[in-house]
Amino acid sequence: MAGGIVERVARGEMFFGIASTEPSGGSDVAGIKTRAERDGDSYRVYGEKILISGVREALETLDYGGWLLLARTGGEGHRGLSAFAFTGKWGGRLADGLEYSILDTIGRHGISTGILRLDGVEVPGSRLVGGEGRGFYVAMEGFPLARILVAAANIGAAKWALERAVEWSRERRLFGGRPIASFQGVSFSIAEAFAELEAARLLVYRAAWTADRYVRGEASREELNLYSASAKLKAVDTAFSIFQATMKIIGGISFTKEVDVHRGLLGTLSYLVGAEGAQNIMKYIIARDLIGREYVKL
CATH class of the missing domain: 1.20.140.10 (Butyryl-CoA Dehydrogenase, subunit A, domain 3)
Incomplete structure (x- = not known):
């Protein structure tokens, strides 16, 4: 995984999870609506993820945090999805266009659960995992x-x-x-x-x-x-x-x-x-x- 993510996670400096679930449903991965649009050598991501583990840990507790984020780069269905090694926080700086909130869950308090809102967040093309359409x-x-x-x-x-x-x-x-x-x-x-x-x-x-x-x-x-x-x-x-x-x-x-x-x-x-x-x-x-x-x- 690009950009030293694995090394930072291994050293305990970074939280890295998965962001796939959306308000419209969690198990229907092929129906994901979050979209990633090409912008030169990067992508701009628009959408909302919910019930995401580690939001507080990734974006508040540590200086580095992110998720394997699934977004639509192509048409409908599972073949239109791509995966990104998305970093919501890097070196203590929150990504531009990213907003988040923490959900008040009734249990499992050992790790936080939250919502990610992405409004044109830039993700470098080098953070594409497996190629377009392979998410x-x-x-x-x-x-x-x-x-x-x-x-x-x-x-x-x-x-x-x-x-x-x-x-x-x-x-x-x-x-x-x-x-x-x-x-x-x-x-x-x-x-x-x-x-x-x-x-x-x-x-x-x-x-x-x-x-x-x-x-x-x-x-x-x-x-x-x-x-x-x-x-x-x-x-x-x-x-x-x-x-x-x-x-x-x-x-x-x-x-x-x-x-x-x-x-x-x-x-x-x-x-x-x-x-x-x-x-x-x-x-x-x-x-x-x-x-x-x-x-x-x-």
């Missing part, structure tokens, strides 16, 4: 890998929640001093959560293994899509379910900020409703690549 394919290379990372993060969060449930079930005592773990309503819930978590973990491992095989040319794109979408679907559903079970085990105090389990519930909820693709989109991808594109169409 959709560049994005499709990254999305399956991002879904595996998201799935793995949800496995880690769910493991933490399950550990809290086990700890609470041992220490909390009721009805004459009995640990609540002695009640099947609690212990069986923990047992089921463990089994679901291990199943989801193995599916994430399978997806990561498939990604390695894909890079080596030993697995097809359809196989990668199938397992990465399956891992995201299963891991996120499982994590959200385990956080719910843990809060039920802890009881009413879990509904307060005195107990921090709610943070995990709201964080996993962000992936349930949309981040890296909504769950129904994962089901569509699985069905499409399992049954066949000629049978399952949008």
Whole structure:
């Protein structure tokens, strides 16, 4: 990637994410409306991106920040899209024509989420990634890998929640001093959560293994899509379910900020409703690549 972006990210000097989602929709990448118009050796970008991760980190916290930005350089459909290594901030200076705002999300506060508004922002032609008209394919290379990372993060969060449930079930005592773990309503819930978590973990491992095989040319794109979408679907559903079970085990105090389990519930909820693709989109991808594109169409 041009301009020292990778090196700065590796040194922790720069945040670099992806900016594809627009107000009109997130999963319909081929329907992106943001446009990039040729201006000599550069492009002028016009449009709006929403639900973009790292806006505060990229444009306020650090002196360098940007995104892999998808914009339309050609006609309608996926072949008209191009990808740019867009730098919204460089050396402490915000790009001319760029405005942004931070969204007040209900969870996942470890990283900000915001809106980018681009009104003729200049992007050098050297920041074009993969050539004009290749943006959709560049994005499709990254999305399956991002879904595996998201799935793995949800496995880690769910493991933490399950550990809290086990700890609470041992220490909390009721009805004459009995640990609540002695009640099947609690212990069986923990047992089921463990089994679901291990199943989801193995599916994430399978997806990561498939990604390695894909890079080596030993697995097809359809196989990668199938397992990465399956891992995201299963891991996120499982994590959200385990956080719910843990809060039920802890009881009413879990509904307060005195107990921090709610943070995990709201964080996993962000992936349930949309981040890296909504769950129904994962089901569509699985069905499409399992049954066949000629049978399952949008």
